[in-house]
Amino acid sequence: MHTSPHRPGAPRRTLTRRTALAAAVALLTAGGATLSTAGAAGAATATGLDDPHKKEIAMELVSSAENSSLDWKAQYQYIEDIGDGRGYTAGIIGFCSGTGDMLELVQHYTDMEPGNPLAKYLPALEQDNGTDSHAGLGSAFVSAWRTAAKDTVFQQAQDDERDDVYFDPAVAQAKADGLGTLGQFAYYDAMVMHGPGDDPVSFGGIRRTAMKKAKTPAQGGDETAYLNAYLDARKAAMLTEAAHDDTSRVDTEQRVFLDAGNLNLDPPLHWKTYGDSYEILTLP
Template identity: 60%
Template sequence: MKRAALLLLTAVPAAVAAATAVYLFGLAPSDPDRTESPKPPSRQSSASAQGLNAPAKKELAQEIVASAENSTLDWRSAYGYVEDIGDGRGYTAGVIGFCTGTHDLLTLVERYTKDHPGNGLARFLPALRAVDGTDSHAGLGRAFTAAWRAEAGVAAFRAAQDAERDRVYFDPAVRLARHDGLGALGQFIYYDAMVVHGPGTDPHSLQGIRARALREADTPAEGGSETRYLDAFLDVRRTVMKSEKSHHDTTRIDTAQRRFLYDGNLDLRTPLEWRVYGERYRVP
């Protein structure tokens, strides 16, 4: 997770707050320096497809995210990943980039320890609670990073990472996208935004980005064009990424998600090709 979850319902319009409540309770302006691309033809919603919950599509989603987060399609290789990438959120670790400074890593270790007392990370819980919300390494350091890598060799910890990824990121993002009438590509676009920006309603969160996109276009659930709405969403998200020091490279949008969109691939069908950071990826 790349942002803390700030659920400030009072800071947004009533319509957005209502949509956030839907998201929470389990219901389902262009950047001026952007290189202009030809606008795609409009296409109506493909939400009738099974979407990202289909096992093959979910696997594909993890691969596309991993290409941007870890420069590989082998997303399972990231269970033992842990480092401070200098983004002000402490250590980033694991299969979806849990952070010591944004509460999600702490929650993961707490839940894992409840089910598996005495695990190799349990002794770091006091330090993780103390640094939560900061970029501090106090009480962590090399001992913590070594313990994380060692614990990643335990099947139960890998399963715990998968479960927390789904609970906090994948499932809520897909539910919200389905509520908006979006097909597999739109569901992935929400999921990737959730991974990078986190939940919440501040302007740099998934809900904040969505709220700004809704000012530009209607969702398919509101009778709008799926392509036009997703194009607006990606415009807003690109602007948000450009405003953040650690996210100036927007190729995960420019040469991946927007390429899928402009190809009319709203169902995220394979074979699929894209580029991130100049590297080419292909899933047959």
């Protein structure tokens, strides 16, 4: 169970799985986002974030910021209201009862396993979506979530939602932009926190702001210069919301790797989030 006082506000996620996937497709087909030959060559020189070992690193990096722990698998059972106006925040990447993705997750879980401990709460989740209300949920729902978290089917459902809505679209877009593993992670981390939308402080808007300052490798630009512009845009987006005003996951994590020239996100990795120090010494 998460107990850290450092956890930032929940992501600005308001898209359903279907519309999030549509948004990702739109990004990939938008002008300037098509993967050029040069971009493809650049991305191919590094192991992608979808390599199982690098994906494990990504999960641990996100968990260090979201839950002040590298043990991301312990977060399947995590659930609490952190007082950010988005209702309950829960699971491995902070699914929220007020932003739609918790509803999507429980529906997916119920499609996989009808009669599960959370299925009866679908009407309440539908009613509370878009608000911070606990109506029809409360302590019984919290207990049911923790019970469900022991079910490997529910764990798989969380993995599915993470991949379908956040991880896979982020990695695909980063590869289309000609980015290596670090850039792919930077996109994924932003997708988790800000959501895959296209408004100025969602992932699409952050990327659009960065592209006004620097060309992506797929456009013939320098990868390090583009990632610096992207992290600048990400930090500016974070600072628009009080819940995200600690930007250490950019300043003392991603920027540290970038300044070291570690575009491949290779261990050993040493970083800090919210003042806490972490390290990954070898590939998981």
